[in-house]
Amino acid sequence: MNRRTFFVSKSDENKLIFIENYLNEYxxxxxxxxxxxxxxxxxxxINAFIxxxxxxxxxxxxxxxxxxxxxxxxxxVDNVVKFMFFGDGKKKYIKExxxxxxxxxxxxxxxxxxxxxxxxxxxxxxxxxxxxxxNLQSFKSNHFEEKNSGDIGRAHDFDxxxxxxxxxxxxxxxxxxxxxxxxxxxxxxxxIETYNHKKGTALDEYDNPxxxxxxxxxxxxxxxxxxxxxxxxxxxxxxxVLNYMPYHKKINRHLIESLHIYHFTN
Numbered sequence: 001m002n003r004r005t006f007f008v009s010k011s012d013e014n015k016l017i018f019i020e021n022y023l024n025e026y027x028x029x030x031x032x033x034x035x036x037x038x039x040x041x042x043x044x045x046i047n048a049f050i051x052x053x054x055x056x057x058x059x060x061x062x063x064x065x066x067x068x069x070x071x072x073x074x075x076x077v078d079n080v081v082k083f084m085f086f087g088d089g090k091k092k093y094i095k096e097x098x099x100x101x102x103x104x105x106x107x108x109x110x111x112x113x114x115x116x117x118x119x120x121x122x123x124x125x126x127x128x129x130x131x132x133x134x135n136l137q138s139f140k141s142n143h144f145e146e147k148n149s150g151d152i153g154r155a156h157d158f159d160x161x162x163x164x165x166x167x168x169x170x171x172x173x174x175x176x177x178x179x180x181x182x183x184x185x186x187x188x189x190x191x192i193e194t195y196n197h198k199k200g201t202a203l204d205e206y207d208n209p210x211x212x213x214x215x216x217x218x219x220x221x222x223x224x225x226x227x228x229x230x231x232x233x234x235x236x237x238x239x240x241v242l243n244y245m246p247y248h249k250k251i252n253r254h255l256i257e258s259l260h261i262y263h264f265t266n
Contacts, residue, residue: 001025001170004126006080006106008171012042015107018170019046019076028074028103032065034094035078048076056090065097074103081108083121084136091121098125111171116156117142123165131155131164185229187220195219 031048112118117140123130133139142156153160202215
């Protein structure tokens with residue numbers, strides 16, 4: 001077990017067991033835990049100073065951190081991937097705290113929510129040298145990198161990430177990465193003709209480039225050819241998660257009618 005670890009688990013019980021095993025291996029002088037307010041009770045039996053996310057920047061907590069944290073402190077951050085949604089103040093706060101600490105555990109239920117770049121903060125807090133990037137925007141750009149094999153890949157390629165994080169990452173369930181599948185599809189000739197017509201209309205109708213792109217995206221996301229491709233993939237009883245509410249009306253209606261698929265929208 002590495003003294004700096006990102007432990008991914010869907011089980012609160014497994015997180016507590018992990019902490020117990022960690023403390024059996026490493027002798028921390030004291031423990032600081034940062035988590036959601038509704039998670040504080042989970043750690044109530046641990047002799048630790050527990051701070052909720054919303055109280056992270058309060059002066060009394062900062063004073064406690066500065067006075068009591070030392071190089072042998074164990075810092076635990078739960079729901080750490082969520083930090084990508086927080087302001088710079090909270091992220092800078094944890095980064096500054098973590099730099100001089102030898103013992104660090106990051107927890108979450110998934111390594112990232114939608115895209116691999118969201119793994120940045122857990123490993124940034126553990127040590128910026130792990131991923132090799134100083135800020136999120138740089139890592140998010142998905143630069144070319146040379147793999148250990150000498151081949152060229154991208155920063156977000158799973159094999160590139162694996163080589164960097166394998167000594168710092170533990171996941172107690174299978175198949176997170178393998179659940180993702182990219183499906184290629186092509187518009188029909190009629191759809192391409194309609195798309196080109198919409199392109200001309202949108203360029204004449206809108207001055208805002210974001211609105212123009214949205215018109216194109218909305219059409220391509222609702223093409224019959226795309227829905228028909230989904231028919232080939234999904235089976236009756238599958239769950240379909242769509243990340244944009246307006247898309248669900250047409251796609252879900254088609255899928256429900258043809259396959260009786262359960263649907264969820266975000």
